[in-house]
Amino acid sequence: MSSANELSDSDELSAFHRLRRGLARTRAGLGRGLRALVGEGALDEQMLEDLGDLLLSADTGVEASRSILEELERRGRGAASAGEVLQILEELLYRRLAACEQPLDVSTAAPFVILVVGVNGVGKTTTIGKLAMRFRAEGREVVLAAADTFRAAASEQLLRWGERSGASVISQGEGADAASVAHDALQSARARGADVLIVDTAGRQHTHHNLMEELAKIRRVIERLEPGAPHEVLLVVDAGNGQNVLSQLQRFGEAVGVTGMAMTKLDGTAKGGILLALAAHGAPPVRFIGVGEDPRDLRPFEARGFVTALLAEPEG
Amino acid sequence: MFDQLRDRLDTTFNALRGRGRLTEDNIRDAMREVRMALLEADVALPVAKAFIERVREAALGQEVLGNLNPGQAVVAIVHRELVSLMGEANETLALTARPPVVILLAGLQGAGKTTTAGKLGWFLRDRQRKQVLAASVDIYRPAAIDQLERVADTAGIDFFRAPGDDPVRMAGAALEEAKRRMHDVLILDTAGRLHVDEDMMAEIRALNAALQPTEVLFVVDSLTGQDAVNAAQAFHDALPLSGVILTKTDGDARGGAALSVRQVTGTPIKFLGTGEGIEALEPFHPERVASRLLGMGDVLTLVEEAERKLDRGKAKELEKKLRKGKQMDLTDLRDQLLQMNSMGGMAGLLSHLPGMDRLGAAAPSVDDRQTRSMLAIIDSMTPYERNNPEEIRGSRKRRIAAGSGTQVQDVNRLLKQFQQMRKMMKRMRKGGMAKLAQSLGRRGGGGPFG
Numbered sequence: 001m002s003s004a005n006e007l008s009d010s011d012e013l014s015a016f017h018r019l020r021r022g023l024a025r026t027r028a029g030l031g032r033g034l035r036a037l038v039g040e041g042a043l044d045e046q047m048l049e050d051l052g053d054l055l056l057s058a059d060t061g062v063e064a065s066r067s068i069l070e071e072l073e074r075r076g077r078g079a080a081s082a083g084e085v086l087q088i089l090e091e092l093l094y095r096r097l098a099a100c101e102q103p104l105d106v107s108t109a110a111p112f113v114i115l116v117v118g119v120n121g122v123g124k125t126t127t128i129g130k131l132a133m134r135f136r137a138e139g140r141e142v143v144l145a146a147a148d149t150f151r152a153a154a155s156e157q158l159l160r161w162g163e164r165s166g167a168s169v170i171s172q173g174e175g176a177d178a179a180s181v182a183h184d185a186l187q188s189a190r191a192r193g194a195d196v197l198i199v200d201t202a203g204r205q206h207t208h209h210n211l212m213e214e215l216a217k218i219r220r221v222i223e224r225l226e227p228g229a230p231h232e233v234l235l236v237v238d239a240g241n242g243q244n245v246l247s248q249l250q251r252f253g254e255a256v257g258v259t260g261m262a263m264t265k266l267d268g269t270a271k272g273g274i275l276l277a278l279a280a281h282g283a284p285p286v287r288f289i290g291v292g293e294d295p296r297d298l299r300p301f302e303a304r305g306f307v308t309a310l311l312a313e314p315e316g
Numbered sequence: 317m318f319d320q321l322r323d324r325l326d327t328t329f330n331a332l333r334g335r336g337r338l339t340e341d342n343i344r345d346a347m348r349e350v351r352m353a354l355l356e357a358d359v360a361l362p363v364a365k366a367f368i369e370r371v372r373e374a375a376l377g378q379e380v381l382g383n384l385n386p387g388q389a390v391v392a393i394v395h396r397e398l399v400s401l402m403g404e405a406n407e408t409l410a411l412t413a414r415p416p417v418v419i420l421l422a423g424l425q426g427a428g429k430t431t432t433a434g435k436l437g438w439f440l441r442d443r444q445r446k447q448v449l450a451a452s453v454d455i456y457r458p459a460a461i462d463q464l465e466r467v468a469d470t471a472g473i474d475f476f477r478a479p480g481d482d483p484v485r486m487a488g489a490a491l492e493e494a495k496r497r498m499h500d501v502l503i504l505d506t507a508g509r510l511h512v513d514e515d516m517m518a519e520i521r522a523l524n525a526a527l528q529p530t531e532v533l534f535v536v537d538s539l540t541g542q543d544a545v546n547a548a549q550a551f552h553d554a555l556p557l558s559g560v561i562l563t564k565t566d567g568d569a570r571g572g573a574a575l576s577v578r579q580v581t582g583t584p585i586k587f588l589g590t591g592e593g594i595e596a597l598e599p600f601h602p603e604r605v606a607s608r609l610l611g612m613g614d615v616l617t618l619v620e621e622a623e624r625k626l627d628r629g630k631a632k633e634l635e636k637k638l639r640k641g642k643q644m645d646l647t648d649l650r651d652q653l654l655q656m657n658s659m660g661g662m663a664g665l666l667s668h669l670p671g672m673d674r675l676g677a678a679a680p681s682v683d684d685r686q687t688r689s690m691l692a693i694i695d696s697m698t699p700y701e702r703n704n705p706e707e708i709r710g711s712r713k714r715r716i717a718a719g720s721g722t723q724v725q726d727v728n729r730l731l732k733q734f735q736q737m738r739k740m741m742k743r744m745r746k747g748g749m750a751k752l753a754q755s756l757g758r759r760g761g762g763g764p765f766g
Contacts, residue, residue: 025512057361059541062352120564121426121537126457150592152466153459160458174466205567208592238426242358242541244569265425268510274541 016309019299022291023309026272030058031310038086043076060273061243064280068092090311096276097303102285104232104260104300106135111143111189111197113222113229115182117215117252118236120203123264125154127236127290128198129161130298136165140195145185146171147178147218150202158200168192178202178214179221186225199230206251219256233259234287237274239266245274246281253284264290267297272310338378338389346390347372357570357609360545363579371397395606401575402602403584410558411444413530416494416502420527422520422555423535424547425508428563428589430460432535433505434467435589435597436561441473442595446500448473451490453483453523454507464505470594474499483507483519484526491527504529511550521554531558533586536577538565544573548580557581562600563589574605644738646702650694653687692720693730705731 023031033054037047048069055065071092072085079085106112114131118124128144135142144167146155155171162169170185182199189197201218204211222229235258237245252258266272266289275286286301347368354364375393411417419436421429433450440446450468454460461477468475476493478486487504494502506523509516524532532555536544551557560581562574565588578585585600694702696719701708708716708731717724 053361056355057542059358059543062356119539119567121428123426129458151463152470153463156459156462157457205564207566207568211592238537238539240424240541240543240547241537241539242569242572243356244358244539244567247568265510268424268512268543 022267058273061277064277100286101303104287115230122238130295132165132167133295142167143189145199147181148202212255260287262288357572359572360576398606418529419531420529437473438471449499451476452505511547538571539569540573544576548577559586696720
């Protein structure tokens with residue numbers, strides 16, 4: 001554990017390297033498979049079927065996979081070589097993902113209020129910790145609100161991240177009213193003239209109506225105290241989750257109006273196709289992707305870098 | 317969001333209606349739909365493929381019986397094969413070994429191991445009267461050990477904070493502690509780990525070697541996508557898994573991971589995590605998981621219809637009564653029966669439950685006359701008897717039977733059913749009518765997981 005300046009990432013090469021390394025498994029699965037298949041030559045039915053299998057087993061989902069294949073078939077029909085098909089594929093994936101690329105700009109308000117929501121176990125608190133490291137490294141004053149008052153020791157976990165990043169943590173302890181924690185934290189952030197306030201909330205299954213109501217209440221309390229806030233409602237999703245991510249987006253969207261997403265654990269999984277599924281469903285921007293344990297491995301999502309890293313030749 | 321398999325198959329088979337036998341041709345079309353349905357439910361592709369082979373063989377040449385159409389026949393076969401592949405309901409943990417029996421929990425980050433450790437501890441203490449010690453060797457996630465301490469406290473089991481920062485030594489110390497304090501069971505919570513992280517997988521192997529646990533349980537999130545098969549394989553290779561716990565089944569995931577994990581590990585799914593509370597851990601029922609995976613059984617519609625048609629005032633009154641801790645009485649049961657009638661009777665209710673329409677003649681004959689005779693029995697009671705059912709003994713029973721034109725056995729049956737209902741209502745005191753309707757669905761064996 002050290003101070004926030006462990007998070008200096010000015011070297012763009014190293015940034016790309018981190019992304020490449022983090023996506024090594026995704027590349028080994030989806031990327032290499034796509035390369036290998038397309039490398040085989042002409043775009044025939046067998047290849048399309050194999051490509052379909054590959055996309056499906058990367059969590060791309062039936063609908064998005066089908067539409068990608070249709071587009072590839074249409075555009076790739078006249079392709080002269082395998083290299084050309086690969087290029088068409090890369091461009092096609094890029095354009096789909098680019099629709100989800102829109103970095104989070106926290107300088108538009110102060111305090112810029114981020115409400116973080118999601119189902120259990122996706123890594124909300126860890127993501128908040130890493131975001132705090134990032135914003136601190138950018139020289140911003142950060143306040144964290146421990147409004148996950150349900151999970152045992154959730155505020156302790158956030159406190160550790162506060163110590164590590166130099167962000168202040170506002171908590172009231174287990175069992176406290178979550179909306180009241182958010183309220184306190186917002187007042188405190190304003191009093192301190194903080195730049196960013198990040199509100200942690202308890203993980204909840206989006207099928208529990210009353211828990212979703214509680215979330216809506218937190219949002220209302222923030223809105224009332226600070227018109228225009230929350231400036232971002234960030235839905236954290238686990239890249240290892242399957243098609244249910246779409247349902248999570250829909251339900252959390254209905255309850256609190258999701259404006260951006262963070263996708264965690266992309267390093268662990270051989271997948272990443274869920275990003276394509278999200279893109280196909282017109283999801284809000286993917287602000288960050290998590291490709292490793294290190295705070296620097298939570299990166300702004302860039303479609304070009306992602307596709308390039310995905311399809312890059314395996315190292316060595 | 318997802319089409320139901322049955323709808324898809326019905327469309328596929330529309331043209332084929334009336335044919336008496338499943339042929340290679342129509343099975344091929346059906347299997348394509350089954351494959352899509354499985355993939356949409358997050359069953360891993362290789363598992364889905366193997367499964368479809370199995371179904372194809374089972375389906376070939378099968379006669380389409382009675383009033384089933386071919387689509388329904390295929391769904392029935394798919395369902396049957398799924399259930400058999402998922403294995404038996406099996407919640408038994410091997411607890412007969414010399415105490416302390418060690419239970420090791422392993423899994424990916426965020427699967428819900430710590431929460432599950434608490435629930436399992438509660439289950440063993442409450443249901444099996446075991447002395448349980450919980451300890452964690454998760455030195456990585458901040459406050460993970462604090463979390464287990466709180467959870468153990470909620471579960472009413474003992475907790476041990478092992479000194480140091482070497483997981484294997486910490487585990488050894490926990491085992492010593494369990495021996496010294498004569499615990500029956502030691503539940504060891506471990507850090508979440510990526511199955512591709514070699515160092516971390518080496519660590520869990522070392523923990524297993526040092527502790528020689530009786531039960532090694534793989535804790536897996538029911539939301540898991542295609543990668544479930546790789547994760548399960550890696551944990552299966554590294555550890556002698558004895559069972560699986562599927563968590564977060566209270567969400568709306570179709571839970572294809574259950575099939576993938578079961579197929580890869582070959583070990584039984586022992587429990588389902590079904591909610592936020594410490595007691596929300598239920599034995600695994602292959603039927604339910606299979607129905608849910610296929611998106612069968614329109615239980616949601618049932619709940620909605622129940623909510624729409626139920627007399628809200630009466631429902632509120634009953635709810636209020638239950639909340640106050642008062643017991644339900646026979647007058648309440650009478651109201652319930654009358655409401656059920658207004659919803660199309662028991663037969664109408666059951667038609668929403670999965671599988672019922674396909675059973676055809678084999679379906680249990682639900683007779684609305686039964687409801688009527690229950691009403692008659694209650695109507696033949698005095699208000700005093702309705703409020704105090706336990707007072708109804710021999711001579712009162714004979715009078716009531718005579719008055720309602722039934723037999724004493726019928727009165728007995730009603731009273732017994734009533735007692736069971738009372739127990740059920742007690743358990744769901746907080747729930748309200750939606751939950752009652754849900755539990756009706758569950759008794760049909762097709763509700764959301766648990």
